[in-house]
Amino acid sequence: MSQLAPASSASVEPGTYRICKTYTFEGAHQLGGLSEGHKCGRLHGHGYTVEVMLASRRLTGPGFVVDFAELDLLKRHLDSGFDHRLLNDVVDVEPTSENLARALFDWCAAHLDLPDGTFIEAVRVRETATSWAEYRQDIH
Numbered sequence: 001m002s003q004l005a006p007a008s009s010a011s012v013e014p015g016t017y018r019i020c021k022t023y024t025f026e027g028a029h030q031l032g033g034l035s036e037g038h039k040c041g042r043l044h045g046h047g048y049t050v051e052v053m054l055a056s057r058r059l060t061g062p063g064f065v066v067d068f069a070e071l072d073l074l075k076r077h078l079d080s081g082f083d084h085r086l087l088n089d090v091v092d093v094e095p096t097s098e099n100l101a102r103a104l105f106d107w108c109a110a111h112l113d114l115p116d117g118t119f120i121e122a123v124r125v126r127e128t129a130t131s132w133a134e135y136r137q138d139i140h
C-alpha cells in the first residue's frame with residue numbers, strides 16, 4: 001500500500017518553500033596538511049560554484065521566499081573578495097570546499113537581510129564538476 005500523504009489539502013501538513021541562487025568565481029588555492037606529493041598540495045585553480053539555499057514556511061511580496069536580488073550582496077562579496085584571488089589569503093583556514101562553504105554560510109548569516117521566518121538552509125561549494133561540499137545548519 002502507498003505511504004504517500006493523501007492528496008486532500010485539508011489533511012496535508014504545511015510545507016517549506018526552498019530557493020537556491022548560484023554564483024561563480026575563479027580562484028586558486030594550495031592545500032596544506034596533505035601527504036607528500038598530493039596533487040592538491042600544489043598551487044592550482046578552480047572555477048568555483050557557490051549555491052546558497054534558503055527556506056521559509058511562508059512567502060512575502062508577490063510570492064517570494066526572498067527576492068533573488070536581495071542576494072546580490074553575496075555576488076558582490078564573491079566578486080570583490082574571492083574572484084581571481086589566492087584563497088589561502090582570503091580565509092583564515094585551509095581553503096577546502098568544506099571550509100569555504102562554512103565561511104560563506106557565516107558571512108551570509110551576518111550580512112543578508114532576510115524576511116522573518118526565512119533562514120539560510122545551506123551553502124554549497126563546488127570546486128569541480130564532480131565534487132561539492134556544503135555547510136548546513138542543523139535545525140532542532
Ligand SMILES: Nc1nc2c(c(=O)[nH]1)N=C([C@H](O)[C@H](O)COP(=O)(O)OP(=O)(O)OP(=O)(O)O)CN2
Pocket residue numbers: 031040044095096097098127128130131133
Ligand atoms: N573533502 C575534500 N576533498 C578534497 C578537496 C576538498 O575541498 N574537500 N579538495 C581537493 C582539491 O582542491 C582538488 O583540486 C579537487 O579534488 P578532486 O575532486 O580530487 O579533483 P579532480 O577534478 O582532479 O578529480 P577527478 O578524480 O578528476 O574527478 C581534493 N580533495
Ligand SMILES: [Zn+2]
Pocket residue numbers: 029040044045046127
Ligand atoms: Zn583544489
